[in-house]
Amino acid sequence: MTEHRVELSDGATLYVKLLGGFSPEKPLLIALHGAPGLASHRETEATYGYLQSRFRVLVYDARGSGISDLKPPYTHERWIADIEELRAWAGVERFILAGGSYGGFVSLDYALVHQDRLLALILRDTWAWGTRGMMQALKVSLTSKRIRADPERQYRMWTGILLDDQDFAQGVGEMQALFAPDAPDIDPNAEHENTPRKGIVHAATQNWAFSQNMPKFDVRSRLKAIRVRTLVVVGRHDLITPFECSQEIAQGIPNSELAVFERSGHNPAKDETKLFQARLSAFLSSLAL
Known part of the structure; x- marks a missing residue:
């Protein structure tokens, strides 16, 4: 390597x-x-x-x-x-x-x-x-009984209008359990690819991707x-x-x-x-x- x-x-x-x-x-x-x-x-x-x-x-x-x-x-x-x-x-x-x-x-x-x-x-x-995907992600973040998410923050995240890096980290953090299967032997809160890393979260990139790229994808x-x-x-x-x-x-x-x-x-x-x-x-x- x-x-x-x-x-x-x-x-x-x-x-x-x-x-x-x-x-x-x-x-x-x-x-x-x-x-x-x-x-x-x-x-x-x-x-x-x-x-x-x-x-x-x-x-x-x-x-x-x-x-x-x-x-x-x-x-x-x-x-x-x-x-x-x-x-x-x-x-x-x-x-x-x-x-x-x-x-x-x-x-x-x-x-x-x-x-x-x-x-x-x-x-x-x-x-x-892209549009269907964004709406699906927003829908599940607001309706799933597996998590308790802030609707306004989730709206900002999936439409690409996050306030700052902290807003992004909090939005992803409250969604953690959605990425894992609902299986008794799998920890829904275990670290995965979408676990925020301290100091390495860039809301500007997410905002560009979901406000500009996804609507036309x-x-x-x-x-x-x-x-x-x-x-x-x-x-x-x-x-x-x-x-x-x-x-x-x-x-x-x-x-x-x-x-x-x-x-x-x-x-x-x-x-x-x-x-x-x-x-x-x-x-x-x-x-x-």
Whole structure:
């Protein structure tokens, strides 16, 4: 494993970890975390790090997240350009792209622009229509009996008008139990990819993502244009990006397969780790790499 500060063409610097080294004989997998302004490479490293004996796994804090530069714009177009620059930095023409939650939105948009660069696509607990997704997240945060949320704060969070970083941290904090499945042996308050880290919460990134990006994100009618092999992963009990959203994606992408994890919430890689790793490994082994 090596750590890097990669400077991009516009002067922004991203924090990058390359697991598995620079060995050119290994295929490259680039993994995108979710929750802009909140999550980090820790999520993707925990999910895909086990693959480093067979793959080079590139994980990083996206622009505006973690300890990467807080240099806007935080648009999908800019985040896609960042992926392209990291691909070139890693020295490959084609790679596997994996995105979870919000990282799945960016992955879908990347696939529609740069499909020729992809060996395969992995989408975990995501959706294809931003407006419906935002309303679903707001609805469940206000109606679920599993949590007690501040309606005004949740409204600010899901419409991208948060007051400040503390407002963001509090909004996510009161939603913790929604990300885990309702299972007696799984702690709903355990740390996950959307657990706020002290001092590393960036409301400006979340505000941009949900006030500007999500209202115009709708790739439903374009899913059929994605021809690359795709694995769509979802937890049966995901309340934020429900099963139906992943089902819609899998039905829309012609060369895709849907993997449903029956005891998982928003992150099967955490909730059912062994099953997730076995299913992902089987998919990757089936690729002609």
